[in-house]
Amino acid sequence: MRRWRWSAAPLAIVALGGLAAVPAGLPVSAAASSQSVSAATALGGTPVLSVRRLPAWLETTAAGQHLDAALGRLAGPSVLGGGHPDGCVVVTQGSQVLFSANATAPFIPASNLKLLTATAVLDKLGPSARLVTRVLGDRKPEGGVIYGNLYLVGGGDPLLRTSAYAASLYPPQPLYTSLDQLALDVRHAGVTKVTGLVVGDDSRYDAQRTVATWKPVYSTEGDVGPLSALDVDDGFVPKPPPPAPGSKAAATESSTAGAFAYAAASNPPATAAKAFEGLLEQDGVEVVQGSTSGVAPQGAPLITSIASAPLGDEIDAMLTVSDDTAAELFTKELGYEESKSGSTAAGTADVRADLAADGLPVSQLVNVDGSGLDRDDRASCDLISATLRRDGTTGVIADGLPIAGKTGTLAKRMLGTPAEGRLHAKTGTLDDVVALSGFVTPISASAPVAELRLPVIFSIILNGLPEYEAENLADGIGIALASYPKVPPLSAIEPSG
Numbered sequence: 067m068r069r070w071r072w073s074a075a076p077l078a079i080v081a082l083g084g085l086a087a088v089p090a091g092l093p094v095s096a097a098a099s100s101q102s103v104s105a106a107t108a109l110g111g112t113p114v115l116s117v118r119r120l121p122a123w124l125e126t127t128a129a130g131q132h133l134d135a136a137l138g139r140l141a142g143p144s145v146l147g148g149g150h151p152d153g154c155v156v157v158t159q160g161s162q163v164l165f166s167a168n169a170t171a172p173f174i175p176a177s178n179l180k181l182l183t184a185t186a187v188l189d190k191l192g193p194s195a196r197l198v199t200r201v202l203g204d205r206k207p208e209g210g211v212i213y214g215n216l217y218l219v220g221g222g223d224p225l226l227r228t229s230a231y232a233a234s235l236y237p238p239q240p241l242y243t244s245l246d247q248l249a250l251d252v253r254h255a256g257v258t259k260v261t262g263l264v265v266g267d268d269s270r271y272d273a274q275r276t277v278a279t280w281k282p283v284y285s286t287e288g289d290v291g292p293l294s295a296l297d298v299d300d301g302f303v304p305k306p307p308p309p310a311p312g313s314k315a316a317a318t319e320s321s322t323a324g325a326f327a328y329a330a331a332s333n334p335p336a337t338a339a340k341a342f343e344g345l346l347e348q349d350g351v352e353v354v355q356g357s358t359s360g361v362a363p364q365g366a367p368l369i370t371s372i373a374s375a376p377l378g379d380e381i382d383a384m385l386t387v388s389d390d391t392a393a394e395l396f397t398k399e400l401g402y403e404e405s406k407s408g409s410t411a412a413g414t415a416d417v418r419a420d421l422a423a424d425g426l427p428v429s430q431l432v433n434v435d436g437s438g439l440d441r442d443d444r445a446s447c448d449l450i451s452a453t454l455r456r457d458g459t460t461g462v463i464a465d466g467l468p469i470a471g472k473t474g475t476l477a478k479r480m481l482g483t484p485a486e487g488r489l490h491a492k493t494g495t496l497d498d499v500v501a502l503s504g505f506v507t508p509i510s511a512s513a514p515v516a517e518l519r520l521p522v523i524f525s526i527i528l529n530g531l532p533e534y535e536a537e538n539l540a541d542g543i544g545i546a547l548a549s550y551p552k553v554p555p556l557s558a559i560e561p562s563g
Contacts, residue, residue, distance in 0.1 A: 129551030153528035154447035172444035176494030179438030186420035193378030197223040202366035210258035217362035220296025224392035249345035266335030270295035271408030290390040294334035302328035335359035382466030386474035397436030447525035485548035500536035
């Protein structure tokens with residue numbers, strides 16, 4: 067942890083060290099006298115020993131001292147020090163480290179891991195790439211009829227949704243790829259009848275629907291859906307209506323069972339095919355035999371397709387609402403594109419390889435998954451802040467970060483504080499884990515020195531503290547960063563006498 071020290075004596079020494087810059091011919095004794103009228107005149111009316119001759123150094127040092135004191139009070143030895151630290155903090159501005167505690171120690175990062183996953187996906191796949199969902203047939207339509215099956219082939223788009231599901235989400239998530247529109251496109255392609263089945267094909271990725279070490283509650287509470295290359299509505303289906311009051315089923319139902327209105331689909335591609343079949347029927351396309359899951363035959367002709375929004379936009383949507391399912395599907399897609407293995411293990415390996423190629427400290431990373439749900443995940447504040455510095459504060463990832471008091475997972479945090487509207491950061495929350503990493507835009511009017519007007523980039527990871535306490539601490543640090551720089555008037559720090 068860096069500590070600033072402040073006293074009048076060092077200032078006098080620095081000022082004296084600057085006497086070599088005194089104009090030629092000026093007596094040193096005159097320059098050294100803060101009362102000398104001739105010296106004051108020769109130097110523009112400011113005495114040589116005045117701190118006003120080193121404004122940039124003084125202002126940056128004073129601002130750093132104020133910030134260091136504030137963060138030291140918030141995240142002192144009781145939290146970040148001692149033999150068993152509970153977290154890490156790194157704060158940088160430009161090339162300067164303003165504050166650092168346990169920077170390289172790995173902690174459970176929760177959803178801050180998404181920043182690393184997103185960086186690798188954007189590096190490898192590119193922000194303009196699109197994920198395509200295709201509709202194939204056993205043969206081309208003849209007189210409006212497809213003789214055989216119709217195949218809905220997943221391309222890994224995590225935002226493939228029905229309009230009904232999209233309308234049910236709160237807060238609203240307007241960016242999605244419409245399955246309704248894809249069904250209508252089939253009708254517009256001239257199809258009026260399918261004599262066989264609608265078949266959902268998710269063979270692009272492996273059949274692992276979850277990560278083995280995840281808690282089962284992640285699915286039941288709707289944190290993450292079953293993982294599939296054909297995940298419609300995040301892989302969820304509406305729960306059946308609750309049992310009638312007074313019935314035996316109602317008496318035994320868990321008090322929390324109805325908190326999330328959807329349940330994980332047991333067979334995501336079959337569920338997607340059934341939803342697509344219903345939409346086709348609504349659009350006047352008769353499906354004779356129903357729906358199922360399977361694999362489209364090689365060479366099946368294309369009927370129509372729908373592309374996702376650019377990957378950069380989908381990454382932004384993932385970061386803003388902390389979409390775990392999207393992060394996991396992006397991880398599988400990375401594995402598919404890099405090694406033709408649409409598995410979590412292949413994707414996480416590719417994340418590490420990409421970050422290493424960027425020169426980032428991947429020795430401080432353990433990524434069991436892509437979302438940060440796994441409690442065996444580890445990352446350091448040093449790694450995350452270095453990644454943010456590399457990505458910058460004006461790129462795709464910066465655009466997707468929630469904004470304090472305004473958007474996403476920070477919409478209700480730090481309201482009415484200096485951080486509101488100016489702190490952009492990825493949140494992270496698990497049991498006894500809170501993380502917050504991003505950047506703050508300084509108030510230009512309060513930063514007379516150009517260096518102090520640069521964005522402040524930070525990473526905070528707290529483990530082992532109750533969630534409420536840890537969130538308050540992270541928010542307190544964020545507010546302190548949003549109050550930086552505090553630069554006192556030079557008269558307040560000028561040596562006396």
